[in-house]
Amino acid sequence: MQRIYIHALPIRIWHWINAFSCVMLALTGLQIRYVGTIDVVTFRTAVMVHNVFGFIVVANFFLWLSYYALSDKRVNYLPNLQVARFIRGAMRQSEFYAFGVFKGDPNPHRVTKYHQFNPLQAMTYQALMLVVLPIQGITGILLWNLTGFAGIVALVGGVRVVDTVHVLIFAAFLFFIPFHAYLSTMGHTPLADYKAMWDGYEEVEEGESADGVE
């Protein structure tokens, strides 16, 4: 096993703030949408907490964006334009999750500083950080002050359009949060990836990456 410093401090801070905030947003989001069915806190409290964590995520997003914009690690979030190679890698990774992991096959991806993510992760995180999260942030800000942004809200088709987009992405996060938390147990020990995101060091086996990229 080799210890490689992968996750810089700003990214670790961003990640855990984001993780906690997204969980809080999901929980308060459920409370807001299903008040009467879920009554852990009052609607008003849920809205206030939701707004606070929403702004934390927005501010945190800019921390993430600034870091990657100024760092050479931005390559981790750039789309792979070698489509055929990307598809091959994605298929291989899917096969590993679907079958290989049960048989004890090695993970086809090896983490490096400039190649942190396997093809499926890369695709997911690029969509998440560059499209989904910004849209969720924008729709959230519009819903926070509908009269202040009435012109924009009307332009996109009204509050129901804004809210529907917000809820669709909310549903996506409801799927993603447990999904991501579970897949993070697939390191060489169940807590290895959690530990790596805490101290910054990934423990990887020496050898060439099976998805073809170091």
Added chain:
Amino acid sequence: MENDVTKPRWCGWIALRLRAIGVVVCAIVLALGWTVRPAVSATPDGQCLTCHTVPGLEMPLPDGEKLPLTIPADSFAHSIHSPLGCTGCHTDISLPTHPAAVPIIKSRREFSLKMVQACQTCHTQQFNDWRTSVHAALVSQGNTAAPVCTNCHSPHAVQKGVAEAIDTVPCRACHAAIFAAYSDSVHGILRRGGMRQAPLCFSCHGAHAVHVPSEMQGLKDVCLRCHKNAVEEHGTWLPNVALHFNVVSCPACHVPSAHRRVDLVLFNSTTQKAIPDQEGIPNFVRPDASSPTAPPGLDPQTLFTLLQALNRPGVADKTVVNGRLEVSTAVEAHQIVPAESAIRDCATCHRAGANAFQSVVISVAGPGGIPVHYGANKDVLNSAFSIASIGGFYAIGGTRITILDALVVLALLGGFGFAIVHGSMRILFRHFLKHPRQDQSKG
């Protein structure tokens, strides 16, 4: 003319005789008056009052009604119209030809409408205001119950301030139920208690340019005229306060006992006014016309189709739906309670199945801006069609789109289900295959 056709000839004969008798009686009374009360009859008004103070004096009219002709002399003497004298308003009457041998008044209503012209001679501003009112609009629609000047202001007993006092405000004559609700409200109680700032009818509705404040956001503006700090005060505890003020009428929270409903107003996006009823809207069902077999009102798809039809290509003025949470009746709208008793629990409206969203009407502008309501199925608020048709009205939780709930449940089940199933399989396979772990990358 209708009377001539439907009544037997002897009726007309009797009426003619009665009129002749009236003329003779008046002549006798006048003669007596000149001899008995020379001081009164010395003036022109005195000549008029000689006859018109006789108790029970009235004129039969062609429509069968009787026009009272007795003027309470004391009231008239104390009225602010007294200095004008009789001929100040009754300019067309001259003693030699009065009373006319041939009846010139067809009905009391026609006489009232005619005498409005006398009022506007002096009260031009008030008359012009009245012409913009819902009352005038109803008059022009032929509504015989709609008031003209003399319905509210007794012309021979007008006294300053009478129409502004809670016990004599004229509105209560026609709007008795609403006035009773107002009287028991915090506004009525304070007004009766002597607080001049507490509103009376005209404070909110206008004295002569009477409008319906519940039209669009008018009510909010009316309330904020006195409650100037209301927005700031609500902002200390109410999220999205400006939005709430735009889409929730004040009584919706300040009349806790009221039945609330959603009013979806078909709105011209260019003129910024409700579209008129005359445009002809198909598929509408009046709520009061509903029967056990009648459809439950406009359904979501029909509303969507209707808006598509109104906004067909080439139409410049687009019709949009502006939604507002209102109380169901005008009586309820006046039952305002003290602020500390108003609804403050957000869950009252923001939960599924909230009472506020069980009743939905679609409104267009009737005569004088009085909203005309048509029933709509409450599903218009929760259907996927609502995204396109009523995109401007949404209460989180309360009017959520139900199909999205299925997606939320599926997402939760999918996320946790995958983790549980996949994780269980990993554990089972590792146990049976006795393979060392080799996976290392997170998801």
